[in-house]
Amino acid sequence: MMVNKYIEDINLPDFGYDLSNKKEILDLFLQEEYGYLPPLPNIFKWDATEENKVYLRGSATYKKIIMTVGLNGRECSFPVISVIPNTNQKVPFFVFANFRDAVPDRYYPTEEIIDRGYGVLSFCYQDVTKDNDDFTDGLAGVVYPNGRQEPTDGGKISLWAWVMCRILDYAQDQEELDITKATAIGHSRLGKTALLAGAVDDRFYCTISNDSGCSGAAITRGKRGETIKDIYTNFPYWFCENYGKYMNNEDKLPFEQNMFLSLIAPRLLYVASAQEDIWADPQAEYASCVMASSAYKAMGIDGLVGKDTFPQADEHFHKGNIGYHIRKGTHYLSRYDWNMFMDFLDKK
Ligand code: GTR
Numbered sequence: 001m002m003v004n005k006y007i008e009d010i011n012l013p014d015f016g017y018d019l020s021n022k023k024e025i026l027d028l029f030l031q032e033e034y035g036y037l038p039p040l041p042n043i044f045k046w047d048a049t050e051e052n053k054v055y056l057r058g059s060a061t062y063k064k065i066i067m068t069v070g071l072n073g074r075e076c077s078f079p080v081i082s083v084i085p086n087t088n089q090k091v092p093f094f095v096f097a098n099f100r101d102a103v104p105d106r107y108y109p110t111e112e113i114i115d116r117g118y119g120v121l122s123f124c125y126q127d128v129t130k131d132n133d134d135f136t137d138g139l140a141g142v143v144y145p146n147g148r149q150e151p152t153d154g155g156k157i158s159l160w161a162w163v164m165c166r167i168l169d170y171a172q173d174q175e176e177l178d179i180t181k182a183t184a185i186g187h188s189r190l191g192k193t194a195l196l197a198g199a200v201d202d203r204f205y206c207t208i209s210n211d212s213g214c215s216g217a218a219i220t221r222g223k224r225g226e227t228i229k230d231i232y233t234n235f236p237y238w239f240c241e242n243y244g245k246y247m248n249n250e251d252k253l254p255f256e257q258n259m260f261l262s263l264i265a266p267r268l269l270y271v272a273s274a275q276e277d278i279w280a281d282p283q284a285e286y287a288s289c290v291m292a293s294s295a296y297k298a299m300g301i302d303g304l305v306g307k308d309t310f311p312q313a314d315e316h317f318h319k320g321n322i323g324y325h326i327r328k329g330t331h332y333l334s335r336y337d338w339n340m341f342m343d344f345l346d347k348k
Contacts, residue, residue, distance in 0.1 A: 035241075
């Protein structure tokens with residue numbers, strides 16, 4: 001199917017925004033979908049509790065850092081694992097929100113990444129605040145001592161994204177890291193999280209969404225698989241309360257997710273899909289990249305340099321500032337995906 005025909009069929013309203021006014025667009029997404037992120041912490045410290053300079057056969061340095069953030073007179077701590085190649089040069093690096101704390105992990109092929117010259121600062125999202133509706137736990141309890149009050153108060157995605165930005169604050173002080181080459185990355189719900197971190201914090205040189213789907217990279221109107229009704233029924237606490245208004249009511253959304261992606265322009269963006277991940281909907285993810293490209297064009301930069309029909313498994317596009325690939329198989333963050341991301345970054 002022709003992508004343009006698909007986009008035409010979605011029949012988006014003219015929202016009437018000036019897309020170059022990023023502050024206004026970002027505010028819309030924060031007010032109506034994710035909720036506002038917390039302010040900067042007034043306590044921020046870290047402590048390396050474990051260090052191994054000969055990690056992975058001596059090729060990298062491993063550190064376990066306990067990060068503490070405080071606000072409202074309360075504080076919480078969570079571990080961040082730093083694995084950095086041993087070299088004299090500053091290295092590009094990923095800020096990686098993961099589902100588990102294991103390093104390596106099935107979504108995190110640590111040795112392969114190090115061997116390609118990239119560092120990684122990773123954390124387990126549930127160590128920050130649990131993936132449930134309890135807002136007394138961890139960072140949620142620090143930010144909302146009296147629970148969430150406003151319909152625009154940030155959900156858990158906002159809290160996890162905020163931590164990705166704080167990890168960047170930490171990275172700024174680490175001389176082994178090239179702070180101009182920081183990439184936010186996450187898979188699925190954490191792909192949505194990485195997109196939000198990249199949208200709010202332009203210190204991220206690149207932002208990677210792997211299979212983020214509904215309320216992530218995918219266009220909402222006309223989407224197959226998961227809808228706002230599905231996601232907000234199952235995971236209302238990921239979002240702000242306002243987002244619930246759009247259940248079975250997508251047409252009333254005052255925006256589309258391609259505008260969310262556009263907030264990252266002209267910086268690097270990468271969207272990855274999996275062919276059998278119909279719940280996320282690869283077509284809606286690809287169409288979103290095509291549509292977001294106009295924001296890049298307006299800045300005189302190529303966004304997605306792709307094709308007019310929907311790509312088939314194992315096709316990739318790495319030429320413009322929006323990278324895209326679709327791989328065979330199901331919802332997963334695989335070695336194939338990581339290698340594609342690093343191929344793209346190596347070329348930039
Ligand atoms: C699903 C959710 C998706 C995606 C996924 C995941 O259940 O509906 O939007 O976030 O979880 O994070 O694995």
